[in-house]
Amino acid sequence: MERTSxxxxxxxxxxxxxxxxxxTGVYIVREMxxxxxxxxxxxxxxxxxxxxxxxxxxxxxxxxxxxRCFTDVLLSSPITESTLYEVRRAQELNAQLGPKGSAEAVDxxxxxxxxxxxxxxxxILRPNRNAILSVIHKILYFKNNLSSVPVRAIQLDxxxxxxxxxxxxxxxxxxxxxxxxxxxxxxxxxxxxxxxxLDLTLQWxxxxxxxxxxxxxxxxxxxxxxxxxxxxxxxGKATAVIHQNLQDNxxxxxxSGDPIFQTFSGDILKYEGEDLYPFFVNECxxxxxKIAFHLAQRKTYSFPPISVKND
Amino acid sequence: SxxxxxxxxxxxxxxxxxxxxxxxxxxSGVTLVNLWMQNSAxxxxxxxxxxxxITNPKAVEKCVRYVDTDLNRAFTQxxxxxxxxxxxxxxxxxxxEINRMFGPKGSAEAYDxxxxxxxxxxxxxxxxILExxxxxxxxxxxxxxxxxxxxxSCLVLLNEHPLLKYSTSRSVAxxxxxxxxxxxxxxxxxxxIFEAMRVILKHALDFISLFNExxxxxxxxxxxxxxxxxxxxxxxxxxxxxxxxxxxLQDCDWEPLNPGDPMFQTFDGKTIHYQGSxxxxxxxxxEAAYYEKQQAFVTTRRETLAASAIRKA
Numbered sequence: 353m354e355r356t357s358x359x360x361x362x363x364x365x366x367x368x369x370x371x372x373x374x375x376t377g378v379y380i381v382r383e384m385x386x387x388x389x390x391x392x393x394x395x396x397x398x399x400x401x402x403x404x405x406x407x408x409x410x411x412x413x414x415x416x417x418x419x420r421c422f423t424d425v426l427l428s429s430p431i432t433e434s435t436l437y438e439v440r441r442a443q444e445l446n447a448q449l450g451p452k453g454s455a456e457a458v459d460x461x462x463x464x465x466x467x468x469x470x471x472x473x474x475x476i477l478r479p480n481r482n483a484i485l486s487v488i489h490k491i492l493y494f495k496n497n498l499s500s501v502p503v504r505a506i507q508l509d510x511x512x513x514x515x516x517x518x519x520x521x522x523x524x525x526x527x528x529x530x531x532x533x534x535x536x537x538x539x540x541x542x543x544x545x546x547x548x549x550l551d552l553t554l555q556w557x558x559x560x561x562x563x564x565x566x567x568x569x570x571x572x573x574x575x576x577x578x579x580x581x582x583x584x585x586x587x588g589k590a591t592a593v594i595h596q597n598l599q600d601n602x603x604x605x606x607x608s609g610d611p612i613f614q615t616f617s618g619d620i621l622k623y624e625g626e627d628l629y630p631f632f633v634n635e636c637x638x639x640x641x642k643i644a645f646h647l648a649q650r651k652t653y654s655f656p657p658i659s660v661k662n663d
Numbered sequence: 664s665x666x667x668x669x670x671x672x673x674x675x676x677x678x679x680x681x682x683x684x685x686x687x688x689x690x691s692g693v694t695l696v697n698l699w700m701q702n703s704a705x706x707x708x709x710x711x712x713x714x715x716x717i718t719n720p721k722a723v724e725k726c727v728r729y730v731d732t733d734l735n736r737a738f739t740q741x742x743x744x745x746x747x748x749x750x751x752x753x754x755x756x757x758x759x760e761i762n763r764m765f766g767p768k769g770s771a772e773a774y775d776x777x778x779x780x781x782x783x784x785x786x787x788x789x790x791x792i793l794e795x796x797x798x799x800x801x802x803x804x805x806x807x808x809x810x811x812x813x814x815x816s817c818l819v820l821l822n823e824h825p826l827l828k829y830s831t832s833r834s835v836a837x838x839x840x841x842x843x844x845x846x847x848x849x850x851x852x853x854x855x856i857f858e859a860m861r862v863i864l865k866h867a868l869d870f871i872s873l874f875n876e877x878x879x880x881x882x883x884x885x886x887x888x889x890x891x892x893x894x895x896x897x898x899x900x901x902x903x904x905x906x907x908x909x910x911x912l913q914d915c916d917w918e919p920l921n922p923g924d925p926m927f928q929t930f931d932g933k934t935i936h937y938q939g940s941x942x943x944x945x946x947x948x949x950e951a952a953y954y955e956k957q958q959a960f961v962t963t964r965r966e967t968l969a970a971s972a973i974r975k976a
Binding site for chain 1: 909949
């Protein structure tokens with residue numbers, strides 16, 4: 353494939369604590385601030401603890417999920433006394449790291465998350481040609497250098513104006529989602545993997561900025577198709593639990609006839625539909641969003657070699 | 664109860680309660696108790712009144728551990744006799760209500776047995792929690808459960824430590840039994856954890872049934888892990904943690920921790936080693952709820968307790 357050149361990345365923001373009980377990002381950001389991580393070669397680094405109130409309370413959010421507050425509508429809504437804390441906070445973050453969609457926005461925004469699902473390390477991104485190219489190259493870099501955890505890419509097909517999550521504020525952005533880790537727990541093995549992934553990212557950015565050419569290759573990415581809720585009774589209460597065959601088997605192909613739920617009275621409910629890949633299986637925060645798991649298609653993408661476009 | 668030769672006599676256990684939701688985000692107990700409140704067929708036993716009960720409904724509704732204060736620490740004599748009605752913290756009011764319904768704690772009217780269902784983020788498997796090494800009835804029950812559950816493992820944690828012991832919801836009963844199953848994240852329901860809890864509770868109720876029917880249980884010994892010491896995270900002057908449970912210790916509940924073994928890892932990668940003078944058996948390793956209680960894990964030592972034979976009076 354023909355070599356492609358991609359615009360430079362001068363600055364990167366690393367964010368943690370967007371969900372206050374997802375602790376890896378909180379402690380990574382604090383440690384980076386303690387170590388005064390402000391530059392990686394010529395790339396400037398900003399670190400932000402994005403939802404300090406939720407972190408202090410040990411909760412995902414205080415009034416509204418911060419990671420749903422970055423739509424164009426919410427970012428431009430007038431602030432009144434009754435504006436929810438997280439909506440306010442999103443606008444502050446947009447001013448600091450954006451504004452979303454403008455030339456002043458940070459070049460790259462990385463938001464750190466944990467999940468209770470057994471997903472290993474995932475990079476979650478919206479497709480955008482340059483973002484894809486550089487992120488996919490990072491994934492290839494991770495895969496070659498991070499041996500202790502599976503690394504995968506997840507794509508969410510959402511246009512920028514409707515994009516609701518923090519990383520959409522940057523010109524490019526992605527979330528690093530790592531699990532399984534319970535809310536409110538800090539596991540050293542996961543901390544170490546995320547720290548290593550960020551070190552690799554900054555290493556990659558430095559090489560990229562200094563003109564290094566990265567080889568092309570292929571990578572698999574999972575594209576969100578739909579979600580599946582728990583079966584519920586007439587009062588809206590879940591009547592089943594994720595079946596043990598599906599529990600912890602994120603990214604293992606699900607076929608028609610495979611068990612997905614076990615009701616409290618012992619019946620097994622089976623999946624009906626096209627072969628798809630489950631992820632976010634039994635994520636704690638999704639119970640209230642009526643999601644038992646998501647389903648994705650998997651595609652292999654080929655990528656050309658890339659290097660930085662000279663300004 | 665009175666000793667008759669070597670057999671301890673206890674009154675039949677007629678009133679039993681099963682508590683769920685003492686911590687509102689520990690989902691196995693919440694789910695099981697809600698199920699049984701709708702349909703109690705599975706837990707019924709002849710001659711036995713079994714009451715499933717949600718102890719902290721507000722915490723369950725919000726899916727939080729507690730609203731004002733930890734209910735499972737609230738059953739102190741001071742709290743149980745406090746005046747103030749509505750002004751009291753929610754959980755203190757609940758403790759007084761539960762003490763009225765299932766106690767009073769320490770009296771002849773108290774429930775015979777209370778099972779309190781809990782989950783932990785620690786890799787503890789199935790654990791039964793014992794509050795007194797002298798309770799032959801409970802020891803015999805735990806011996807029965809362990810044998811019935813085998814080859815799957817069900818261990819016994821004994822917390823009789825004068826300082827570390829705490830006033831639990833179940834302590835209003837004559838024979839309090841804690842059931843702790845993990846690892847399970849807060850707010851999450853896992854089928855394997857749910858089923859395990861269901862099974863050990865079934866064995867417990869079977870034991871009570873057999874006892875009430877007059878079966879004599881011969882003397883037995885029970886291996887327990889006795890709580891020794893609470894180990895906190897290393898912290899800075901502001902109280903922030905400066906290290907994490909070391910990867911070598913994480914998930915290794917009940918395995919020996921020897922002097923010199925890695926215990927914590929700082930954020931910049933240094934190892935802090937266990938400095939105790941002898942081998943201990945850590946548990947409650949990296950329980951989410953204990954960060955605020957200054958506890959990274961507890962140490963225990965292995966002991967074998969002897970229980971006399973027991974029989975219905």
